Amino acid sequence: MNWIAIGSISDIPRRGARCVATPEGKIAVFRTADDQVYAIDDHCPHRGGPLSQGIVHGTAVTCPLHNWVISLETGKALGADEGAVRTIPVRVEGERLFIALEALASRAA
Amino acid sequence: MSERLVIIGNGMAPGRMLEHLLEQAPGRYTVTIFNAEPRVNYDRIMLSPVLSGEKAYEEIIIHGDGWYIANNITLYKGHKIVAIDRTAKTVTSDHGVTEPYDKLVIATGSVPFIIPVPGHDLPGVLTYRDLDDVQAMMLAAQSRAKAVVIGGGLLGLEAAAGLNAQGMDVTVLHVMPTLMERQLDPAAGYLLQRAVEQRGIKVITKANTQAITGNGKVGQVELADGTIIPATLVVMAVGIRPNSALAKQAGIAVNRGIVVDAGMRSNDPDIYALGECAEVNGQVYGLVAPLYEMARVTASQLAGNEAAAFVHMDTPTKLKVTGIDLFSLGDFAEGEDRQEIVLRDAAAGVYKRLVLKDDRIIGTVLYGETADGAWFNDLKKKQTDISEMRDTLIFGQSYQGGAPLDPMAAVAALPDDAEICGCNGVCKGKITGAITAKGLTSLDDVRAHTKASASCGSCTGLVEKLMVLTIGDKYNPAAVQPMCGCTTLGHDEVRRLIIAKRLKTIPAVMQELEWTTSCGCAKCRPALNYYLVCDWPDDYADDYQSRFINERVHANIQKDGTYSVVPRMWGGVTNAAELRAIADVVDKFEIPMVKVTGGQRIDMLGIRKEDLPAVWADLGQAGFVSGHAYAKGLRTVKTCVGSDWCRFGTQDSTGFGVRIEKFMWGSWTPAKVKMAVSGCPRNCAEATCKDVGVICVDSGYEIHFAGAAGLDIKGTEVLGMVKTEDEALEHIVALTQMYREQGRYLERIYKWAKRIGIPEIKRQIMDDGEKRKAYYDRFVFSQKFAQVDPWSERVSGKDKHEFRPMASVGFAQAAE
Numbered sequence: 001m002n003w004i005a006i007g008s009i010s011d012i013p014r015r016g017a018r019c020v021a022t023p024e025g026k027i028a029v030f031r032t033a034d035d036q037v038y039a040i041d042d043h044c045p046h047r048g049g050p051l052s053q054g055i056v057h058g059t060a061v062t063c064p065l066h067n068w069v070i071s072l073e074t075g076k077a078l079g080a081d082e083g084a085v086r087t088i089p090v091r092v093e094g095e096r097l098f099i100a101l102e103a104l105a106s107r108a109a
Numbered sequence: 110m111s112e113r114l115v116i117i118g119n120g121m122a123p124g125r126m127l128e129h130l131l132e133q134a135p136g137r138y139t140v141t142i143f144n145a146e147p148r149v150n151y152d153r154i155m156l157s158p159v160l161s162g163e164k165a166y167e168e169i170i171i172h173g174d175g176w177y178i179a180n181n182i183t184l185y186k187g188h189k190i191v192a193i194d195r196t197a198k199t200v201t202s203d204h205g206v207t208e209p210y211d212k213l214v215i216a217t218g219s220v221p222f223i224i225p226v227p228g229h230d231l232p233g234v235l236t237y238r239d240l241d242d243v244q245a246m247m248l249a250a251q252s253r254a255k256a257v258v259i260g261g262g263l264l265g266l267e268a269a270a271g272l273n274a275q276g277m278d279v280t281v282l283h284v285m286p287t288l289m290e291r292q293l294d295p296a297a298g299y300l301l302q303r304a305v306e307q308r309g310i311k312v313i314t315k316a317n318t319q320a321i322t323g324n325g326k327v328g329q330v331e332l333a334d335g336t337i338i339p340a341t342l343v344v345m346a347v348g349i350r351p352n353s354a355l356a357k358q359a360g361i362a363v364n365r366g367i368v369v370d371a372g373m374r375s376n377d378p379d380i381y382a383l384g385e386c387a388e389v390n391g392q393v394y395g396l397v398a399p400l401y402e403m404a405r406v407t408a409s410q411l412a413g414n415e416a417a418a419f420v421h422m423d424t425p426t427k428l429k430v431t432g433i434d435l436f437s438l439g440d441f442a443e444g445e446d447r448q449e450i451v452l453r454d455a456a457a458g459v460y461k462r463l464v465l466k467d468d469r470i471i472g473t474v475l476y477g478e479t480a481d482g483a484w485f486n487d488l489k490k491k492q493t494d495i496s497e498m499r500d501t502l503i504f505g506q507s508y509q510g511g512a513p514l515d516p517m518a519a520v521a522a523l524p525d526d527a528e529i530c531g532c533n534g535v536c537k538g539k540i541t542g543a544i545t546a547k548g549l550t551s552l553d554d555v556r557a558h559t560k561a562s563a564s565c566g567s568c569t570g571l572v573e574k575l576m577v578l579t580i581g582d583k584y585n586p587a588a589v590q591p592m593c594g595c596t597t598l599g600h601d602e603v604r605r606l607i608i609a610k611r612l613k614t615i616p617a618v619m620q621e622l623e624w625t626t627s628c629g630c631a632k633c634r635p636a637l638n639y640y641l642v643c644d645w646p647d648d649y650a651d652d653y654q655s656r657f658i659n660e661r662v663h664a665n666i667q668k669d670g671t672y673s674v675v676p677r678m679w680g681g682v683t684n685a686a687e688l689r690a691i692a693d694v695v696d697k698f699e700i701p702m703v704k705v706t707g708g709q710r711i712d713m714l715g716i717r718k719e720d721l722p723a724v725w726a727d728l729g730q731a732g733f734v735s736g737h738a739y740a741k742g743l744r745t746v747k748t749c750v751g752s753d754w755c756r757f758g759t760q761d762s763t764g765f766g767v768r769i770e771k772f773m774w775g776s777w778t779p780a781k782v783k784m785a786v787s788g789c790p791r792n793c794a795e796a797t798c799k800d801v802g803v804i805c806v807d808s809g810y811e812i813h814f815a816g817a818a819g820l821d822i823k824g825t826e827v828l829g830m831v832k833t834e835d836e837a838l839e840h841i842v843a844l845t846q847m848y849r850e851q852g853r854y855l856e857r858i859y860k861w862a863k864r865i866g867i868p869e870i871k872r873q874i875m876d877d878g879e880k881r882k883a884y885y886d887r888f889v890f891s892q893k894f895a896q897v898d899p900w901s902e903r904v905s906g907k908d909k910h911e912f913r914p915m916a917s918v919g920f921a922q923a924a925e
Binding site: 004005007012013014015016018019020021022023026032034053055056062064065067101 | 626627628629630631634635653654655656657658659661662666668669670910914915916917918919
């Protein structure tokens with residue numbers, strides 16, 4: 001695993017998200033109401049909407065373009081819709097946040 | 110010639126009696142009513158919801174003025190009868206009206222008991238009996254100060270809950286060791302006390318009030334043990350006694366109440382008494398079900414059926430405090446010859462107790478889960494031998510015979526004569542019969558035809574289940590469509606409760622209204638955020654995480670994740686400097702697309718989110734502010750050139766459009782609002798398909814609203830015509846505020862207007878000057894907090910996290 005520090009949990013508003021730019025596109029990092037942190041690709045499986053801009057509720061986000069609801073835990077679309085985005089491992093150490101970019105690294109290399 | 114029937118009192122019992130009488134013997138009597146209260150017949154049971162703010166007085170009226178007119182009944186409002194002359198057969202009111210009668214019905218109800226402690230007559234000591242009391246309490250509650258309720262019975266607790274909902278700091282004093290000891294055993298009384306205390310109401314039991322003191326008005330309550338409780342309002346709710354003084358003075362036999370036989374007739378054969386003032390077979394009554402039974406008997410007697418007789422019945426008691434479920438029936442004292450079955454579930458806050466004698470239920474106390482109340486009541490009434498099901502009896506009906514715990518099946522299994530509505534004594538068969546025979550499909554219809562669930566409403570769920578069982582899918586309970594999957598409440602109920610319970614944050618709404626999800630969803634959160642912004646403009650902190658992205662970053666998201674930016678161009682008017690600034694911004698940020706919008710302004714598309722603050726900074730330099738092209742709020746006011754340039758123009762439509770826009774920009778609304786002002790009926794600004802439009806004419810301003818030119822196409826309705834620009838502005842602002850306060854989130858004006866009714870809107874905005882002014886003032890107040898340019902706020906650094914990535918990971922870093 002290649003853990004990369006991306007900042008502190010307080011950088012992200014509760015029930016909100018921030019983006020991390022990577023060579024393979026943006027990753028959306030979410031913080032829920034109860035301070036759990038999740039990371040998924042910032043790209044809705046439906047039409048590529050930026051999930052980081054959606055409304056966060058429970059452990060899901062609603063895409064701002066066409067209201068698909070994506071689970072932050074599994075990356076899968078909830079409800080009647082089908083599709084999934086990649087989930088990225090996140091580690092919270094104290095205030096610090098790390099994401100694992102192993103897959104990305106291997107592809108990039 | 111018809112006989113003269115005079116009724117003293119206009120409460121629920123005589124009201125119901127008249128309904129029966131008009132049905133059984135129409136035209137037989139000429140009816141005159143004297144009401145000491147200056148109003149029509151309303152549902153006293155619902156005073157508690159009025160006090161807590163969950164209902165308005167208008168919603169609890171049983172017979173409006175029209176009903177009296179339609180039935181040719183003379184109603185003297187605010188007339189108290191001071192004398193009955195039995196020899197001359199007349200009654201006389203305190204205003205000097207004397208009315209002869211052939212038959213007289215006394216329905217003077219009851220008077221609240223006042224504990225004769227020192228200070229009981231100080232200003233600030235109230236009782237809880239009628240609408241005047243409730244209004245006085247609501248007025249007192251505006252101070253948000255401390256209140257003491259003396260009496261921990263049904264009325265006292267409802268009063269306490271209501272005052273608490275109105276924001277007062279309430280203490281309940283109860284002389285007995287546990288609350289509602291007449292209806293509840295100590296265990297249930299304890300659970301109730303805990304639930305009441307959890308709402309922030311203090312409870313002191315074994316409290317012996319010694320005096321109420323204060324300087325010319327209530328200041329504090331002193332207890333026998335020396336405790337002193339500060340209070341500016343004291344409500345006495347310790348009980349009632351029959352109001353029989355008038356009858357006594359007329360020489361009619363009176364004991365505790367006016368003594369009547371089973372036919373509700375007093376010792377004067379032409380005088381009947383019913384309601385709380387009547388004593389029948391040695392008993393007086395205070396709950397509505399037996400009072401309605403008295404009404405039925407009296408009506409039959411008056412219609413000539415002398416066999417009609419009142420029979421005593423036990424009536425279940427329910428507390429009408431939202432969120433506390435309790436049910437109590439019959440006799441539950443302990444005794445040698447009695448056994449009991451008890452079920453406790455502390456975690457769930459459930460307590461159930463059945464008292465049995467000779468294998469029959471004689472008493473029931475249910476707390477926390479009351480669904481089986483009707484079934485236990487039925488078993489008790491029929492004296493069913495329960496020995497067969499004794500082991501599982503307490504688990505309720507659905508558990509018998511191993512049937513699954515399906516509430517629908519439980520209702521289906523009820524016999525036809527099982528009582529569903531305790532208040533009105535309506536059984537299952539009558540409801541299902543009416544549904545089938547009359548083809549009823551809505552709850553309101555069922556209420557109108559059978560009265561079931563029309564009084565206290567606590568059996569509404571049962572009635573709805575009966576409708577589903579009887580007509581299946583044809584019953585559409587979605588007369589109230591829930592806001593979303595997180596709640597069963599509809600938008601209107603949520604809006605009402607936000608105000609009534611003074612809920613001022615999203616978590617408070619979700620907690621108090623029992624949301625089923627921890628933090629809502631993408632449907633309810635933006636709606637709640639809007640309702641709170643609208644209802645508490647000065648108190649509520651806008652929750653950006655509950656706003657749709659466009660409103661969070663003040664630009665419109667596009668399909669590729671870039672944004673578009675539309676600066677405000679007041680009334681569609683611009684100039685060279687503005688256009689030059691726009692051109693410079695377009696060049697500097699390489700904006701790929703510039704387009705003129707339908708609302709007479711300029712849209713720049715394809716801007717990267719990171720660039721937004723810099724774009725706004727440059728636009729701000731040129732004097733531009735946000736055009737709110739992304740908002741559920743005021744968008745544009747489109748104009749034509751009007752009398753300044755146009756040879757047909759009748760008024761300065763451009764200037765007026767600019768004025769409206771400058772007055773109203775920044776306001777949030779349930780859905781977007783687009784306006785237009787045309788300078789003459791040729792209507793070049795296309796005002797007649799807008800949310801609000803103005804057509805100027807020589808004699809003034811014709812105000813239009815509720816148009817649509819999107820998913821639906823609809824010409825506007827005419828609100829009315831006014832003479833001056835100032836008046837036109839006031840009307841438009843008031844209309845918008847009415848819509849802001851009543852509209853459901855995402856409901857455009859034309860849909861709202863269709864729901865509310867055009868005439869009602871005209872009545873409030875055109876005809877009722879006071880209402881209009883109040884709407885106008887509330888809008889102006891709200892604007893103080895709303896008219897802040899969101900772009901310049903963000904240029905100066907607000908929410909900067911929104912516009913920057915949190916981190917950037919390069920190839921090298923990723924490949925390490």
